[in-house]
Amino acid sequence: MKLSGKTEVYGVIGYPVKHSLSPPMQTKAFQSLGIDAVYVPFEVKPERIKEAAEGLRALNIKGVNVTVPHKEKIAELVDYLSEDAEFLGAVNVVKNVDGELHGYNTDVDGFLQSLLDEGVEIEGKRVTMFGAGGAARAVGYAVLKAGAKFLNIVNRNFSRGKEVGELLGKRGNVLVFPLKDGTVSTLLKDTDIIINTTSVGMKPDDPPLFDYSLIPEGITVVDIIYNPPETPLLEAAKKKGCKTINGLGMLLWQGAFAFEIWTGRRAPVDVMRKVLEEELYG
Ligand SMILES: NC(=O)c1ccc[n+]([C@@H]2O[C@H](COP(=O)([O-])OP(=O)(O)OC[C@H]3O[C@@H](n4cnc5c(N)ncnc54)[C@H](OP(=O)(O)O)[C@@H]3O)[C@@H](O)[C@H]2O)c1
Missing domain, CATH: 3.40.50.720 (NAD(P)-binding Rossmann-like Domain)
Incomplete structure (x- = not known):
């Protein structure tokens, strides 16, 4: 994997986040389509979520998954909410569009x-x-x-x-x-x-x-x-x-739909499923 000045940064925000399966799943998805991007875990304490949201804009991080316990709070911090995210008051995917944060809920x-x-x-x-x-x-x-x-x-x-x-x-x-x-x-x-x-x-x-x-x-x-x-x-x-x-399919598809929101490309679902199965069941 070759990083460059153009490599885009994605990640997952949670607390804790060490157990997250999103980094291996999304990394493999980017790699399999030859997209110049990295996907990293961000462990964010509950009281620092506002700074983290500002950080996404400041650092031009292109998108994040959001997991427990931040899904509700981040919904109040983004600039736009999809219909599902607005109804639930919960966001699990953020896309950074030129500094505007767009929130989605792909769990649904x-x-x-x-x-x-x-x-x-x-x-x-x-x-x-x-x-x-x-x-x-x-x-x-x-x-x-x-x-x-x-x-x-x-x-x-x-x-x-x-x-x-x-x-x-x-x-x-x-x-x-x-x-x-x-x-x-x-x-x-x-x-x-x-x-x-x-x-x-x-x-x-x-x-x-x-x-x-x-x-x-x-x-x-x-x-x-x-x-x-x-x-x-x-x-x-x-x-x-x-x-x-x-629940494997739900885990897979919330990630696949996040990938599609960020990249506009069809997610390599089979590749992503294989990563999850290997990580979970060996
Ligand atoms: N497949 C996926 O993608 C996916 C996504 C999200 C979550 N999950 C799974 O969904 C589960 C719940 O997650 P969550 O975030 O909704 O957790 P949560 O907000 O903490 O809710 C836990 C739920 O479980 C109930 N519960 C816990 N222990 C119980 C017991 N001994 N007897 C009866 N009810 C009990 C709670 O009931 P009370 O209200 O009575 O406490 C509550 O309804 C977890 O196993 C998680 O791994 C899967």
């Missing part, structure tokens, strides 16, 4: 594309989503944007669920429920797609989110966790003959 279309890749359409479907954190906002909004018949939000902390329900309710039919097996049992009888956006299933000793014997046969079950590739939820769903999708 990234999630939808990961389902389309597997032939899953959301329009008219009855969806039950577990979780009400940052990821749930983007995923729930995506589901409504794609025309779901309704969205049930189930969260352990009911008031947090209500907050997300209030926001997403502006976009479609949304009901919020507490995380109780009795409630889940009733909801799942009228569900076509289950989505887990909680972190339950990342650790091997996590207790199940709900009684997985309640999963209806043959529906679609999505878990946005990508490591492990098959969470206990997906394992149980597979045994019930369900179509199962993990």
